[in-house]
Amino acid sequence: MTAAYTSDEMMTVAAARQLHNGTVCFVGIGLPSAAANLARMTSAPDVVLIYESGTLGAKPDRLPLSIGDGILAETADAVVSVPEVFNYWLQPGRIDVGFLSAAQIDRYANINTTVIGTDYRHPKVRLPGAGGAPEIAASCREVVVVLRQTRRTFVDRVDFVTSVGFGRGPGDRQRLGLSGSGPRVVITDFGILSPDPETCELTLVGVHHGCTADDARAATGWPLAVAPDLATIDPPNQEELIVLRRLEATKGA
Amino acid sequence: MAEIVSLSEGIAAVVRDGDTLAMEGFTHLIPFAAGHEIIRQHRRDLTLVRMTPDLIYDQLIGMGCASKLIFSWGGNPGVGSLHRFRDAVENSWPLPLELEEHSHAGMANRYLAGASGIPFAVLRGYVGTDLPAQTDTIRPITCPFTGEVLTAVPALSPDVTIIHAQRADRKGNVQMWGILGVQKEAVLAAKRSLITVEEIVDSLDPKPQEVVLPSFATTYVAVAPGGSHPSYAQGYSLRDNAFYTEWDAISKDRGTFLRWMEENVVRRAPAA
Numbered sequence: 001m002t003a004a005y006t007s008d009e010m011m012t013v014a015a016a017r018q019l020h021n022g023t024v025c026f027v028g029i030g031l032p033s034a035a036a037n038l039a040r041m042t043s044a045p046d047v048v049l050i051y052e053s054g055t056l057g058a059k060p061d062r063l064p065l066s067i068g069d070g071i072l073a074e075t076a077d078a079v080v081s082v083p084e085v086f087n088y089w090l091q092p093g094r095i096d097v098g099f100l101s102a103a104q105i106d107r108y109a110n111i112n113t114t115v116i117g118t119d120y121r122h123p124k125v126r127l128p129g130a131g132g133a134p135e136i137a138a139s140c141r142e143v144v145v146v147l148r149q150t151r152r153t154f155v156d157r158v159d160f161v162t163s164v165g166f167g168r169g170p171g172d173r174q175r176l177g178l179s180g181s182g183p184r185v186v187i188t189d190f191g192i193l194s195p196d197p198e199t200c201e202l203t204l205v206g207v208h209h210g211c212t213a214d215d216a217r218a219a220t221g222w223p224l225a226v227a228p229d230l231a232t233i234d235p236p237n238q239e240e241l242i243v244l245r246r247l248e249a250t251k252g253a
Numbered sequence: 254m255a256e257i258v259s260l261s262e263g264i265a266a267v268v269r270d271g272d273t274l275a276m277e278g279f280t281h282l283i284p285f286a287a288g289h290e291i292i293r294q295h296r297r298d299l300t301l302v303r304m305t306p307d308l309i310y311d312q313l314i315g316m317g318c319a320s321k322l323i324f325s326w327g328g329n330p331g332v333g334s335l336h337r338f339r340d341a342v343e344n345s346w347p348l349p350l351e352l353e354e355h356s357h358a359g360m361a362n363r364y365l366a367g368a369s370g371i372p373f374a375v376l377r378g379y380v381g382t383d384l385p386a387q388t389d390t391i392r393p394i395t396c397p398f399t400g401e402v403l404t405a406v407p408a409l410s411p412d413v414t415i416i417h418a419q420r421a422d423r424k425g426n427v428q429m430w431g432i433l434g435v436q437k438e439a440v441l442a443a444k445r446s447l448i449t450v451e452e453i454v455d456s457l458d459p460k461p462q463e464v465v466l467p468s469f470a471t472t473y474v475a476v477a478p479g480g481s482h483p484s485y486a487q488g489y490s491l492r493d494n495a496f497y498t499e500w501d502a503i504s505k506d507r508g509t510f511l512r513w514m515e516e517n518v519v520r521r522a523p524a525a
Binding site for chain 1: 279280281304305324325326327328330331332334335338339342343354355356357358361362364365376377378379380381382383384387401402431432433434435437438462485487491492494495497498
């Protein structure tokens with residue numbers, strides 16, 4: 001049987017559904033950018049997209065390849081410098097939702113995008129690094145993380161904390177003085193995880209159509225908690241798929 | 254006042270072996286032509302500074318020009334890894350590369366402090382991450398007014414900053430518009446500067462959201478049409494997204510990379 005949509009499409013649609021009219025969203029490149037623009041073209045026409053290149057309120061009609069493609073500046077309400085993006089817009093808490101991806105995430109939603117391997121000076125894999133992520137994770141009102149779920153990406157402890165989720169558990173964000181509330185949802189190819197309100201531990205709260213809690217458990221490097229009222233997530237509808245495919249066809253054009 | 258020179262004269266005058274060199278341009282207006290001229294002039298032992306090393310530093314690192322990198326995000330945007338950067342860090346090829354690693358917010362504030370002539374900048378950042386343990390230039394600081402503990406990062410004051418801009422007038426005043434990243438701060442933070450431009454014009458008619466760098470604030474201006482390719486200059490060119498994708502295969506293998514650089518950079522004459 002051939003699925004009518006791919007797991008990337010399911011993840012993108014699930015991410016787009018996290019955004020609402022008026023939400024001010026800090027957008028990273030790749031899947032988050034596709035999701036944010038999908039939301040803008042379907043359910044949330046007044047979502048505000050901020051790219052770290054300094055384009056505030058960008059309304060691209062095609063998907064950019066980088067966070068600084070010309071189409072972003074040409075369609076933005078304002079174009080500001082990079083120091084201004086971080087100091088005036090992100091740091092004081094003016095942004096509602098920050099999208100992040102990760103090479104590794106742990107049970108407390110801490111994120112690694114720096115190195116694979118525990119020796120920073122001699123890494124097994126050198127990843128791109130922090131970019132805007134540490135301060136996005138600290139200062140956006142909430143964070144949405146999107147990544148594929150495998151035993152390599154969902155690990156008990158990340159090799160390097162690039163961006164803080166819930167640290168080592170309850171109360172850590174407050175102790176560290178992080179103003180945002182941290183990762184609210186983690187979207188994977190199996191479903192959606194959210195931090196448990198008591199323990200802050202990532203808990204499976206929903207599965208995509210055709211996926212089970214056991215599938216997600218098998219792809220997780222710690223004993224994964226599953227919500228008692230586990231939801232099944234609606235598959236992409238026709239409109240979401242048509243708009244998303246039209247957008248993807250324009251990427252980098 | 255900025256002196257208008259050729260690109261090769263400009264690079265020879267501002268970049269010396271062992272310098273701390275910043276080449277900025279956030280996706281837009283990346284000074285590739287200048288980077289290629291540095292490679293042709295065989296500069297060595299550079300400390301390269303740039304928020305997003307991008308293809309330009311992948312090339313300089315792979316060609317052995319750098320001994321240290323100060324940065325915040327080292328990937329090929331929307332494509333994947335910077336293979337020359339990774340090979341240097343993971344395998345010390347062609348040379349070991351020392352890293353001084355920050356976040357974007359930290360780098361931007363370091364340039365701001367440099368441009369402002371103060372020794373450090375303060376931000377809310379890095380707290381709870383593993384970066385301060387690896388990077389000596391991230392330290393806690395207590396606010397003297399509230400007692401709150403924040404993060405301090407030292408000013409960046411490069412020996413030289415190089416950027417690309419749309420145009421300059423005959424006196425060397427430089428005008429740029431579109432996504433301008435941290436270029437103004439990087440130029441004002443530096444001891445010397447070189448700005449390559451698409452063209453020199455008689456007068457700079459206003460553009461939306463422009464930044465003008467007055468001639469007295471810069472050292473050299475050189476004409477380098479198309480000098481930001483494969484990035485772009487708004488109003489002059491489009492980002493060559495296909496090349497960014499092709500770079501993945503060109504740069505993956507050391508031999509393919511060296512052949513490509515030899516044919517397309519080393520043996521190419523600089524723009525007039």
